Amino acid sequence: MNSVVLSTTQEIKGGEKLKKLKNNKGFSLVELLIVIAIMGVLAVIAFNMFSGVLGNSKKRADEQQARNIEKAILTYCIDSGDWKLANVYTSSTATSATTVVNDDTKVFLKILMATIYDKNHKEFGPYLSLKDPAQGASDSVNADAYDPQWNSSSGGKYIGYSVKVFPDKQAVKVVPIETGDTKVTLDTTTTP
Template sequence: MQNVLITNQKKKRKGFTLIELIIVLAVMAIIAAIAIPNLAGVSNNAKKKADIQSCETIKRTALTFVATGDMVEGIYTLTPGTTTTLTQKVGDKTEGVTNTDIVNAFKDVNTPEYGEETLYTIDIDDDGDVTVYTGDDADTEIITE
């Protein structure tokens, strides 16, 4: 009888059964199915907020130059990157802005992250109001007025 008890004690299981492992994997799969789509939405939302913040920064900077008279009414295109460029549309032509103070003020602006746009458009009206949006047309989603 003692031998049977000792044998049973030796056979005590060490580890998990197959069914326990399958249940754990199923629970993990359900959690992943819920969490992964939410993470993609959070990422897009963060990119959109970053672009809105960049547009606000551009707008404040442009308003400063409008107040000093360095930027006048017109449509400007800002292409951030390693070599930031700022151009102004004058009639049918596009001319580069040569005032280095203005260009340097925009050099720390990040490239748009949300969507496929790579530039910002700054629209200054005759009242000195500034509108900034990503891309080259006002139909884009990120606009600050």
């Protein structure tokens, strides 16, 4: 019986010798670089898609927050009958009403987080919940709880909320805004 001995070199036509690799397993460097490049492109595409999703979700959260604020103001107006926001007292011993019309919306939101009184010392609210009940409504953790999430510090454009109360229609409209005044206004001329 003839036995065949394999060596690490074989002769091919023309007398050239070809070295045979002992281990043909694994990927070449070019193959690995191509796979890494494809994964990088996919990662960039996925990152861009998800960053847009995050911005859109923050915008939607601010729109939902505006609806919650709207419901809180509407509930106060229905409970108290104060559609012109002229009888907002911040304590039972206050002798004059707090001016909320043409004031900053954030001030009114702080008032809605606490108990509100009318001129007869009747209690209403609170209509908005505190983020940290151990703190007061004016503390920064609670005062900033209703700030828009899609703001300039997170790549967004909202600066606050515009609040319009329509006393004649008994309606309230709150929207997040990008420019303008974040004030509480009464509107007796237009519909909501």
